[in-house]
Amino acid sequence: MSAVETVRAPGAVRARRVRGFGTLLATELKVWLRDPTAVFFALVFPTALLLGLGLAVPAFSDPMVEAPPPWNTAPGITSYLPTIIALAVGTIALTTMPVQFATFREKGVLKRLSTTPMPPQNLIGAHMVINVLALIVSAGASVVGALTVLGVPMAADPFTVLLVLVLSTTAMFSLGLLVAARAEKGTTASGLGMLIYFPSLMFSGVWVPLSVMPDWMQTIGLYLPLGAAAQGLTVGWFGTDGFPLAQVLVLAAWTLVLFPLGVRLFRWS
């Protein structure tokens, strides 16, 4: 039956205090942690990749002699850390989240909730919270790992890094929401997510590091959410190129376009 016509459960616009949200969040978190694949990719993968590369590839341990001081003594992996943080955002937004949301739809969880006093929007809200927590753990672990294990110096402008990270999260999570908005099955959402995930990784410097990426790729990357994220994080971490205004504006613009679109197109059953 055409589920598009289903009466839109209220609460999407009006934020109301709903009984049981705490229990819902706690239970969802507990259940989420039972999926080892999702947990690995969301929490462990970026840090594992960073530490693996940093420890195994000699070029990543050597100092960046051509970088302006004080970075000329920092190990090569330093320039890869912002990319890894962007990877952490992208992995959760494009692999974990769309599959989760589409599976809720596929399994009828959203529809099941719409029969109760708990609007299904709150399940999506709870998972946004869980994904933000996962991101804090994942990005936090990669930063701590880089600083303590690999000897990467602390960011020059931590607040810029934090601002770009927040905007990257809003932009990429909005993209993830849009990817999941219509997919009827988890596998459909997964396929669509991957289709965006891999090119995004390319422009955020996972395959070709930003430092050696050709200018034309950098230019394209600036206008893509994950590319802008990696570039903005890099500028903030090194602090030698001022404030990443263009990247911040691009991320804000993506958020402003993608989030309402994702909410509008999201099918609740």
Add this chain to the structure above:
Amino acid sequence: MTSPVVEVSHLRKSYPGAGRGAPPRTAVADVSLEVARGEIFGILGPNGAGKTTTVECVAGLRRADGGTVRLLGRDPQADPMSVREHVGIQLQEAALHDKITVGEALDVFGSFYAEQADPAELLDLLDLTAHRDQQFGKLSGGQKQRLSIALALVGKPQVAILDELTTGLDPAARRATWDLVERVRDSGVTVLLVTHFMEEAERLCDRLVVIDGGRVVAQGTPASLIEGLEGHRGVRLRFADGAARGRALALLTALAEQDDDVAAATTAGDEIEVTGTRTVLFAVVQALAAAAVVPDDVRTVERTLEDVFVQVTGREYRAEENEEVTV
């Protein structure tokens, strides 16, 4: 009788056509019904008859095109959230995460409601106590259905809407589920039961409507519907040979014309079926005895809701599009 718990009048609902320019498909053309407090009320009909659409409109999960719905004195079409606290709904194709346990699901669903049933009591009522810590994905079909009922009851609803509760269950699990629905009714909950199983409706429902093509084609108690059949009693006769059968058929056809208690005599395979009122058996036996035509075997035929469906729609009852005819 107190005011009805559910009141639907002239409900209408169409869906957009399948392709571009395709005409809209009418799911519910005209459905009216009233459910009294404390009864099991059935909505019976073949797949695609409009049953699920009807209850989804009743529950405020779907916006109707026309008609009115009152549920517990409220208007679920205008304010769907107003009925959520008081109506427990078990829907077809609505499930849970595979990895949530039975106990967790009950706790989390219970937390949504102002008043909660005791989870331990519910588990006990639904024979799920032993599966409390089992994950949803590892439950059997029957256990999943029982949990689904438990979740529909966890908010202490006044009305429970149960949609195709026993589809996909084996006969034993189906019968166990029927017992359960009766226990739910006996605990004071009004049950609105959607089913395409004739047997289920006949066994469980205090009253029911039969829906076909989006319209109510019959309504009443199962017994009254069956009693209302023309020639609702039947007798089947088998004879030793074709000659005896021929003589008997001529005799009984004549009897049907004279005797008001005998409606018709027809051949059914190598048997003769005679229908009529409750005295049809006596009339047949007397007529045969008087003519000294002795059947090998006589048995009465039980009438069911299926016969009601055949009579009101003029066609055989097919529960599922792709299933064999169940008549």
